[in-house]
Amino acid sequence: MSIIPRLNRFDLTMIVISLVIGMGIFANPSEVAVRAGSTWIFFGAWLFGGLVTLCGALTFAEIGARYPHTGGFYKVFSYCYHPAFAFMINWVLVISNAASVAVVAIIGANYINPVLLPPDWQSPLYVQIVAVVSVLILYALAFLGIKVSARTQNLLTLFKVLAILVLCGAVFMHDDTHMIVKGLPNNGNIITALGLSLVPIFFTYGGYQQTINFGGDIIEPKRNIPKAIGVGIGVVIFLYLSINFTYYKVLGLGGLQQTTTLAATMAGVIFGSIGSKIASVLMFVSVLAYINVNVMSNPRVYYAMSEDGILPYIFRKVNPKTQVQEFGVTFFVLCILVVLFFADSFRKMLDYVMFFDTIGLSLAALSIFILRKRTKQLDGTGIYTIKWFPLVPVIFILSYWFVTLNIFWANPGAAFVCLGVFALGLAIYYLSVYLNKGKIPTK
Template identity: 45%
Template sequence: MNPEKKQLSLFDLSMIVVSLVIGMGIFRTPVNVAAKAQIPELFFLAWIVGGFVALCGALTYAEIGSRYPVTGGYYKIFSVCYHPSIAFAINCIIVVSNAASVAGVSLIGAEYLNKALFPVEMQTNDHRILIGLVSIIIFYTINLLGLRTSSRTQNVLTIIKLVMVVTLICAIFFGGQTQQLPSVFNTANGLPATWSDYGKALGICLIAVSFSFGGYQQTINFGGEAKEAKKVIPRSILVGLGIIITLYMAINYAYVKVIGFEQLKSAQSIAAILAGQIFGPTGFTILSVLIFLSVLGYVNVNLLSNPRAMYAMGEEKALPQIFTKKTKKNDVMVVSLTVFTILSIITLFYAKTFDKILNYTIFMDGAGMIFSAATIFYLRKKTAHLDKNTIYTMKLYPLMPIIFIAAYLFVAISIYNDDSEAALNGIYIFLGFVAIYFINKFLNRNRAV
């Protein structure tokens, strides 16, 4: 790669890590984690474990990106390291998973806007689905007009989001903390909890925690664009994840102190509750709207990025040629954009609730994480000739990637135990895409003849 292109500094990469990870999950998933953890100790342990797993994963992806420095590396490593059918199926699953994330996050925003604008009797799940649907359609329409986001806008949105999180943490200093009721860990058989019971609960907690920590895998796309990659990449990941873990632990502490752990298990619009503690009813409404607007930004980014992956697959003939079609006026990938939007809307209506979408998304996303992280073992051998002074090489190899892969296997098993339908659907979708690959290859061969 041309040295002039290596322009990302420590600050740039740290902010990229932060912006990739801190999404909308932290404004909703603590409710899921608290309900499954049952006791505060397990609740906070789940966030600590999730942060450590994220660190192992991010450093693994940083080395993959350093050893295979290409634009869109997260998409392309699969075709380099696996059979084309596996690469096709995994990349399709990533697109479907991202579509599910758009549906899930649009529901988070809908929950906040629904509570801010409508009286209690009108706050139905149908209204949330409708708000989520309108959000997706609005940004689909805007993207058809050729909307483009800039890195400067992304940095501004990241800073706004960070300021929002720090402001919410300050709720613990404004009095009115809820009296903490004693929490009891209840087992299915009514007997005292064993280590196995705690382990199963931790695994279920990590489903929602993984959703909140997701995104750092995209660091793989920046391995060849950093100044002094060997030093900057690991430092930026440590700085970025250090900021994220500190903010996540602090805001979760604020949730527990201000809302109360028992109340947190079933609370809605938890971030807006903290805002109400600081600014009163007006703050509750204003922050609800701000979070909804942040959701729209997330939806927009995904409607911009994922169609490009589908377009690239069309160029490589992994998907039909029609996926490369663009509009003449605005150069928009109209077919890829439309298909991705339809996938998001189908998930919205199919799953209907955030909890259902969460299991469905993390199971499929976990498959992509496991397969992509495992490429480090292949790339280590294939790129053994590279100058170690020019690339990043993680310490504690192979322990860190093994921990990461094992953690996501643990989460996948936990999802199967908690919601076997979501897990089996994920497996069927994977096998379906493998079948589609071979059918498409067979049809293309016949056309060539």
């Protein structure tokens, strides 16, 4: 049973926003402040990151319009390059996305436990229990259907956006006595400070590329994917710049550098203990939205891999009534639950995620040049096309390569490990080809 489109433009816009706004904006500005070392580099990096993200969003909007397929982030590599290369880039998502969701679930449980449970129930065991229960509730909702998951996502996302706007209102209530100590300078040069600051910024802005995984779920994808990505990223950039300005005005650069629980700290400074609890609830809602959208998105990549014959047929089996890949969703949730029991060990692995992302996203964006040649027949049919082509994708690609080089320079060991993981994916692909006796389509 193939996937039938059920999601409209508003659904996809909410998915875009939730794919991007996870826990990063409530913690990563602290890391950016440390790496930037000055106010103007801090805000300059966020502005530049927003510009680059907009360029990436416009690029992926055209990719999604020209090649709307279920599991699109895998499919575009398979179509433009080769299925082997597609698997090499995407296979690590099976592990890293599950690990990312698990760690975020633990963080969310740490925030909500003091609000929900008595003081003597604040052990790591109860944190794990709350995290597991949160994942299982969203897993159960996923089985009710893709449309139910989308409506849940819409509600969680709207609440999260409203809560961020409320937090931003703190900027009108602060006075200079709220400012924490002066910031510590960065000891490196300006270029290095900017490059290293962009690593957590691009991670915080990332996620929107998964939108093209829903190509088969969207009604009128050639029109709705570009518009949803454009509106969604516009909302995200506005919210990110607003809340960073609020962080700075309330906490100062030094306050940003000294705490990673930014929203709760800021709310506590302005509103006291009640404000801190409200912020904790906000964090948990953000976590639920992040878990839910990943449970929706990642199985679609499995669907695309199964279409190419790399994964068994059962991964693309869809319930005709609910449009849910029941086995694919169950597999992804099981991966999350397994990681939850080793969350502390997997935290270090997440340090490598940005290296995977910079390579994967830049190469995916590069495919727009190939797609334009292979889909010339779509020109003039009303589909979205980038106005300032090729400048827009080139800005995005070069910026991500700049960050990749900074990661390699700062942590060459991590870079070599990641390249090794890519190579392992290539080996797994050809092993799968051998085991399937050459049934996988070739280019």
